Amino acid sequence: MIYLDNAATTQKKPPEVAEAICHALLSFGDAGRGAYEASLDAGMAIHRVRQQVANLFNAPSPSRVSFSYNVTEALNIVIGGLLGRGDHAVTTAASHNSVLRPLYRKQVQEGTGLSIVPIADDGSLDYDLFDRSFTDNTRMAVVTHASNVTGDGYDVARIAEIAHAHDALLVVDTAQTAGAYPIDMQADGIDILCFTGHKSLYGPQGTGGLCVREGIEIPPFKVGGTGFHSYDHEHPKRMPESLEAGTINAHGIAGLGAGITYVTSCGIDALHDIIEARTNQLEAGLAAIPGVRIRGGHGGVFRCGIVAITIYDIDSATIADELAQEFGICTRAGAHCAPLMHESLGTVDQGVVRFSVSSFTAEDEIQAAIEAVSAIVKGCSYGS
Numbered sequence: 001m002i003y004l005d006n007a008a009t010t011q012k013k014p015p016e017v018a019e020a021i022c023h024a025l026l027s028f029g030d031a032g033r034g035a036y037e038a039s040l041d042a043g044m045a046i047h048r049v050r051q052q053v054a055n056l057f058n059a060p061s062p063s064r065v066s067f068s069y070n071v072t073e074a075l076n077i078v079i080g081g082l083l084g085r086g087d088h089a090v091t092t093a094a095s096h097n098s099v100l101r102p103l104y105r106k107q108v109q110e111g112t113g114l115s116i117v118p119i120a121d122d123g124s125l126d127y128d129l130f131d132r133s134f135t136d137n138t139r140m141a142v143v144t145h146a147s148n149v150t151g152d153g154y155d156v157a158r159i160a161e162i163a164h165a166h167d168a169l170l171v172v173d174t175a176q177t178a179g180a181y182p183i184d185m186q187a188d189g190i191d192i193l194c195f196t197g198h199k200s201l202y203g204p205q206g207t208g209g210l211c212v213r214e215g216i217e218i219p220p221f222k223v224g225g226t227g228f229h230s231y232d233h234e235h236p237k238r239m240p241e242s243l244e245a246g247t248i249n250a251h252g253i254a255g256l257g258a259g260i261t262y263v264t265s266c267g268i269d270a271l272h273d274i275i276e277a278r279t280n281q282l283e284a285g286l287a288a289i290p291g292v293r294i295r296g297g298h299g300g301v302f303r304c305g306i307v308a309i310t311i312y313d314i315d316s317a318t319i320a321d322e323l324a325q326e327f328g329i330c331t332r333a334g335a336h337c338a339p340l341m342h343e344s345l346g347t348v349d350q351g352v353v354r355f356s357v358s359s360f361t362a363e364d365e366i367q368a369a370i371e372a373v374s375a376i377v378k379g380c381s382y383g384s
Contacts, residue, residue, distance in 0.1 A: 001104070001328050001329075001330060002327075002328060002330065002365045002368055002369060003330045003361075004329060004330055004355045004356060004357060004361070004365070004369060005330045005331055005332050005354075005356060006199065006200070006305065006332050006356045006357060006358040006361070007042045007148050007151075007176060007199070007254075007304075007305070007306055007332065007354060007356035008199075008332055008356070009198045009199060009205060010198065010199055010200065010202055010358050011330075012200055012358065012360040013203075013204075013259065014200045014258065014259065014262040016258040016259075016261065016262060017202055017203060017204065017255045017258045017259050017262070018255070018264075018265065019258070020254045020255050020257065021204060021252070021255040021257035021258075023222050023252060023254070024042070024045065024250060024254035024255070025250040025251050026041035027041060028041060028045070028250050028251060029041070029042055029261060030042065030247055030250075031043040031045075031046050031247075031248055031250050031276065032196070032241075032367075034127075035248075037158050042250040045250060045253065045254050045257065046067070046248060046250055046253055047062065048251050048257060049067075049254070049256055049257035049260070050062035050063075050067075050240065052257055052260045052261070052264070053065045053195075053209065053211065053260065054211065055210055055264075056178075056179075056183075056239075056260055056263070056264065057178075057183050057184070057185045057195070058183075058184045058186050058187065058293045059185050059186075059211035059213075060185075060186070060213055060214050061214075062240075063207060063239055063240060064211055064213065064239055064240070065210075065211050065240055066209055066210055066212070066229055066239060066240040066241075066242075066243035066244055067207070067208070067209040067240070067248060067249070068208050068209050068210065068243070068244075068320075069206050069207070069208060069215040069249065070196050070197075070198070070205075070206070070207070070208040071173060071174070071175045071194050071195055071196035071208045072098040072196075072208075073208065074194035074195070074196075074208055074209055074210040075098050075099055075102060075142070075171075075173060075194050076098075076102050076221060077218060077221040078142075078171050078194065078210060078218060079099075079102040079103060079106065079142065079171075079209060079245055080102060080158070080221055081218040081219040081220075081221060082139065082140060082169070082216075082218060082219075083103075083106050083110075083112050083139055083140065084106075084110055084112065084267075085110045085112065086111075086112075086137060087113065087137060087138075087139040087140075088104045088112065088113030088114070088115070088134075088135050088137045088139060089103055089106075089112060089113070089114050089115070089138065089140050089141070089142060090114075090115045090116075090117065090118055090130070090133045090134055090137045090138055090140075090142075090163075090168070091114070091117070091138060091141065091142045091143060092116065092117045092118075092119060092125055092130070092143055092144070092154075093116055093117065093118050093119040093340035093341055093343065093344050094119050094123075094125070094143075094144050094147045094149075094152070094154070094338070094340075094341050094344075095116075095142070095143070095144050095173070095338070095340065095341075096175065096336075096337050096338050097337040097338065097339070098173065098175070098337070099142050099143075099144065099173055100339075100340070102224050102252025103142065111371060113135065113137065113138075114143075114283055115133040115134075115135075116340065117129055117130045117133050118344065119147075119299075119340070119341060119344040120272065120299060120344065121296075121297075121344055121345055121346060122296060122298065122299040123147060123150045123152035123296030123297060123298070123300060123344075123345075124152070124299030124300065125154055125298030125299075125300075127155070127158055127159070127162065130162060131157065131162045131165075134162070134163075134166040134168060134348055135310055138166055138168045139165060139169065140163075140168050140169040140170070140171055140191075141159065141162075141163040141168055141169070141170050142170070142171040142172075142173070143156070143159055143170070143172060143173065144171050144173045144175070144176070145173060145174045145175075145176065145177040145181070145183070145233075146175050146176040146177050146181070146300065146301075146302075146303070146304040147176070147296065147297070147306075147312040147338070148150060148175065148271055148306070148336055148337075149295075149306070149308055149336050149338045149341045149342065149345070149352065149354065150295055150297050150299070150306060150308050150339055150341070150345070151176070151279070151296070151297055151300075151303040151304045151305060151306025151307070151308070151356075152296050152297060152298070152299045152300030152303060153177065153181065153300040153301055153302035153303055153304055154300050154301065155187050155300075155301045156172055156189075157187070157188045158192060158315060160188060160189025160191075161189065162191060162312065163189075167297055169191040169192065169216070170189060170190055170191045170192070170199070170365060171190075171191065171192045171193075172190050172192070172193050172194065173194050174193055174194065174195045174196075174307075175194075175195070175196050175197065175199060176304045176305075177200070178195040178196065178199070178200060178201055178259075179198035179199070179200030179201040179202065179259075179263045179268065179271070180199075180268070180271060180272055180275055180304055180305060180358075181268065181272055181302060181304055181361075182268050182269060182272070185211055185213070186213075189331050190211075190213075192210060192211070192212050192213070192216065193210065193211040193214060193215050194208070194209075194210045195208055195209060195210070195211075197209075197252070197255075197256040197259065198210040200263070200271075200305075200358065200359075201256060201259045201260055201263060202259035202262055202263065203252065203255050203256030203257075203258075203259040203260070204255040204256065205252075205268075206249055206252045207249060207252040207255070207256040210243070212239065217237065217239075218239075218243060220235045220237075220242050220243060220245060221243065222245045222246070223235035223245050247350050248296050266359070271359040274359045275304070275357055275358065275359055275361075276303070276305075276377075278305070278357040278361045278363070278366055279303060279305050279306070279307060279357055281363065281366045281367075282307050282355055282357065282366045282370065283297065283307045284368065285366070285367070285369075285370030286307060286309055286355075286370060286373055289373055289374050289377055290377065291311050291312050291377045291380075292309050292310075292311055292373065292377065293309060293310050293311075294307065294308070294309055295308040295309060295310060295345050295347060296308060296345060296353050305356055305357045305358065306354060306355070306356045307354075307355045307356075308345075308352040308353070308354045308355075309348060309352060309353050309355070309373075310350055310352055310353070311353075311373070311376070311380070312380070313350065314350075315350060316333035316334060316342060316347075316350055316351035316352050316353045316381065317333045317334060317350065317351065317378060319333065319353045319373075320332065320333035321333075321358060322376055323353070323369075323372055323373070323376070326372075326376075327368070327369075327372040329369050329372055331353050331354060331355050331356075332353075332354045332356070333351050333352070333353050333354070334351045335348075335351060336352075336354060355369060371376060
């Protein structure tokens with residue numbers, strides 16, 4: 001099997017991740033629920049990973065890092081907690097449904113205003129148009145750092161300047177970039193950063209979270225046990241526990257910590273260079289095949305390891321299925337939970353075949369994928 005669906009989840013992890021999860025499963029108690037060693041060990045491990053996350057993204061402090069089950073939950077916590085009736089939000093057509101659907105729900109249920117800035121068919125964002133989309137009551141801009149369809153990465157520092165000029169918060173979905181591209185929350189002007197653990201941070205599924213700058217208080221998305229202030233009727237308001245009701249996924253967070261250790265020991269810049277080299281190799285090889293069209297990938301200020309293609313007018317699912325069944329190559333076809341991006345690309349009906357690499361992807365795997373696509377094109381008897 002050649003795994004080229006890392007934008008969905010990284011399948012190959014550093015061995016230390018599994019080792020950390022196994023150790024946690026065999027030794028952790030319930031964090032914050034006891035004064036005995038197994039409970040304290042779990043609590044200390046969670047604190048250490050908070051510190052790792054804060055260091056990785058240059059968040060204000062570990063206490064401003066709350067864990068969630070994925071970036072989707074983190075985005076729901078932020079959008080659900082901070083937007084309300086009379087507010088307005090700005091996003092872009094590059095957004096994933098993890099951003100769009102919470103915004104749509106606010107729009108329908110509470111009348112929250114919403115502006116969606118178009119993306120051009122090359123994957124680029126018009127920053128001046130983005131600026132003009134703000135209104136007097138814009139509360140926040142919620143943007144993806146990089147498209148999960150084309151890999152186009154956007155200039156969040158510039159977006160932050162625009163948002164802050166309108167007294168709005170900037171919320172960034174880093175699902176595709178956390179661990180694969182340098183992110184400095186404070187230097188970039190990011191007010192709230194939402195991340196997932198199971199992609200380029202090489203952690204297990206079921207891990208993620210949000211980093212929140214000082215001065216922003218988010219109402220709890222859910223309420224319940226925290227291990228302290230148990231007699232209070234109201235859920236504690238203090239971060240990070242205010243956003244972590246119930247027993248936290250300490251086993252998964254231990255694995256996430258091992259993934260972050262791997263990323264920081266290698267260096268994000270070095271990992272990005274590997275990903276960029278593999279991406280360039282893949283795109284160059286695919287672009288040279290007659291009938292193959294590269295979709296986006298050069299409209300942003302950087303790219304994050306994705307090459308999206310169409311072949312003639314063949315349905316993307318047909319191509320992805322043949323790649324898997326005949327060549328053992330794993331890709332992702334279809335809409336990728338990003339419907340507006342496909343509208344921008346003109347691929348709503350056909351979809352795209354998305355190849356996405358990681359730092360573990362080898363050169364010979366890239367070459368095998370290129371040869372497989374070439375074989376498919378040579379064997380097809382239809383097209384336009």
